[in-house]
Amino acid sequence: MSDKLVLAVPSKGRLQENANAFFARAGLTVTTGRGARDYRGVLTGVENVEVAFLSASEIVKNLASGAAHLGVTGEDLVREAEAQSKVALLTPLGFGHANVVVAVPQAWIDVRNMFDLEDVALSFRARRGERMRVATKYVNTTRAFFREMGVTDYHIVESLGATEGAPAAGQAELIVDITSTGATLAANGLKVLDDGVILRSEANLVASLGAPWTPELREIARKILSRIAAEEEARMTREIVAVLDDEPPGLADGMAAFGAKLRRRGGHGRAIFSAAKAQAPALADWLIGQGAEEVVVRPVDYVFTKVNPLYDRLVSRLDAAGR
Ligand SMILES: Nc1ncnc2c1ncn2[C@@H]1O[C@H](COP(=O)(O)OP(=O)(O)OP(=O)(O)O)[C@@H](O)[C@H]1O
Ligand SMILES: O=P(O)(O)OC[C@H]1O[C@H](OP(=O)(O)OP(=O)(O)O)[C@H](O)[C@@H]1O
Ligand SMILES: [Mg+2]
Structure with a gap:
């Protein structure tokens, strides 16, 4: 039995470009073997992953048979193959609609x-x-x-x-x-x-329920899924940096109102907050109103959290399937 996790990615067609971009955003680069026509590749960023380049419909077959552990394919193809009991749709990916x-x-x-x-x-x-x-x-x-x-x-x-x-x-x-x-x-x-x-339908990140899921392979999946989740979370999050000479009296209430968190206080009155992207401008405006001279809003690359919703979903589906 192979000790590598097999990740199936679309080799052509409508999903290919977006699927590669999706992995790249998560800091995972899909590279082909020697030439562009090789059907096996590697994932830079996580070790012991073998990338299988297949068409979207072949990916469903490989996930259903257990030949691949994780893959990107269309929900329409999963449904048509009546593979819902053999695979788990982990998350929709926002492309291939x-x-x-x-x-x-x-x-x-x-x-x-x-x-x-x-x-x-x-x-x-x-x-x-x-x-x-x-x-x-x-x-x-x-x-x-x-x-x-x-x-x-x-x-x-x-x-x-x-x-x-x-x-x-x-x-x-x-x-x-x-x-x-x-x-x-x-x-x-x-x-x-x-x-x-x-x-x-849209493209989904899909897991095989029938593939060999040894503890080592689960650990590889956990790493891949935590990067993907961290990137998804980061895309929705902004870091807000303000200089506040005195702590505003209503700070706790303000944070609650914007769903924001005070991450830490640095020297010279610097305070760093995090908030949902959509709330960041309003929070910045409020901080100015509380006496901040300047507020900087910046994107973040990853937000790693203790809970990993994608991996938790995989494990609970494997448990339910008696694996
Ligand atoms: N017009 C479209 N716009 C967006 N996504 C589409 C469109 N047509 C198909 N798709 C999605 O792309 C996936 C199929 O991709 P594609 O046609 O490249 O692969 P395939 O059908 O397996 O390969 P082939 O067509 O060569 O047999 C399906 O999940 C489908 O939902
Ligand atoms: O609504 P539209 O934007 O016009 O797209 C619809 C077309 O796209 C798909 O074909 P595809 O290009 O994937 O070719 P295929 O039939 O060879 O898979 C599908 O089978 C339709 O023919
Ligand atoms: Mg097609």
């Missing part, structure tokens, strides 16, 4: 929602003696959603690319596919049903 939607020809002006779609299905069957066809690569997602919405009389045509073209090509009546700007749907004369957004 896209919706999985039910889209029908714009020419179907009377068809606005899934209820109308069931009517279409019934009349389609009555008139043609055939079932209405849905083109998609999200087969499992489609079946689950249509069942939930009471649409039963349809047939799935599995589509592996250019799904939006299927209705115009006469291969299907409607589609289920991923969209972000909506440009591809519009270009193909399709519209999303009012209640046809099946899933609002």
Whole structure:
């Protein structure tokens, strides 16, 4: 058994650049082996990590099978692979936003929602003696959603690319596919049903529940996750430096009102506070009102905390899975 933690990152496509930037922000640089075409790499910043470069859908397979410990991939692909019991979504990452939607020809002006779609299905069957066809690569997602919405009389045509073209090509009546700007749907004369957004997906940091999780590998994961959490926390936090000759009488109440903390008091009346980014300007203004000559607000790189919410989530999911 390998003593390395396998981290799966997108090797191409829409998530690649953002995923690398996300790790880099946390001080973790993903580097390829010798050439750009190598499929294994290393993570600078934490030892004993093997980076596997895979497509977003391969990443789901590797996490579900336990071949990778941690990875970045889309929630839509996790759901479609019905891998929710084999993996844990640790946190959404704020990129790779896209919706999985039910889209029908714009020419179907009377068809606005899934209820109308069931009517279409019934009349389609009555008139043609055939079932209405849905083109998609999200087969499992489609079946689950249509069942939930009471649409039963349809047939799935599995589509592996250019799904939006299927209705115009006469291969299907409607589609289920991923969209972000909506440009591809519009270009193909399709519209999303009012209640046809099946899933609002984004890239997630995902952990395998079935991978070998020895104490050593958990410790590597803990380090990676604490850096990521520290960077996330830092992005929301500002440090506020003020020179206050006398301690203002209402300091404690002021701190409470802004949700700020007095970190320490230095020489010559220097006081250092931390506060949420959104509160920093108002706190600075208040400190000026309390007699500060100048207040400096500065960003911070990392906020490491004793509790590590991402790692705690991993451990509790592993516990629940009996690992
Ligand atoms: N138009 C889009 N905008 C933003 N994210 C998208 C878009 N289309 C797909 N995605 C997201 O990107 C991920 C898929 O990425 P990508 O298409 O690069 O990989 P893949 O589908 O596995 O590879 P391939 O398309 O070559 O088979 C999915 O999680 C999906 O939600
Ligand atoms: O709403 P839009 O911004 O127009 O984006 C939607 C398109 O993007 C995705 O394709 P992708 O580029 O990932 O190619 P693929 O089908 O080969 O995966 C998806 O399959 C749509 O075709
Ligand atoms: Mg794609």
